[in-house]
Amino acid sequence: MSDYWDECLLSRWISQYGDSILRMCYLYLKDYQLAEDVTQETFLQAYRKYHTFEHRSSEKTWIMQIAINRCKNCMRTHWFRQISFDTLAETKDEADQYDLILDQNAITPQIMKLPVKYRDVILLYYYQELTVKEIAFVLKQKESTILQRLKRAREQLKPHLQEVLW
Secondary structure, three states: OHHHHHHHHHHHHHHHHHHHHHHHHHHHHOOHHHHHHHHHHHHHHHHHOHHHOOOOOOHHHHHHHHHHHHHHHHHHOHHHHHOOHHHHHOOHHHHHHHHHHHOOOOOHHHHHHOOHHHHHHHHHHHHOOOOHHHHHHHHOOOHHHHHHHHHHHHHHHHHHHHHHHO
16 A cells, blocks of 8 residues: 555656756756756655655645755766856757747846856746745745845846846
């Protein structure tokens, strides 16, 4: 019976959160295959650590936190730091994946240029549609800090948004 429950849990997570986690990982890592790997690792880690889930947040928030931490760990590796996004984007497959995942969003490159602390809140708020409270939980910050970062990120993006919209 336990195996059936485990299979149902993983299936539900993958169907409910899989695309969302994959997009978030891709936005962080800028490499589709690496994002797929990290997404898979995220679900495996969530499954192994489910007994530690304290239900102080939603499952989505908890799994998103695991995914972000895995992305950050991946970005710390020596191998990852040597790869530039420009090199990856030169291949047709990578460029096609980038367009597909980001839906040809003209502002996304500007978001990716933001400092990490601002980029994180923008991605979680607008792309993952998490609440300020959930973002605070994921990033282990106060809600007031998240609100301030959202405000500053929007201020930095405003000129680029005006360019795109006008």
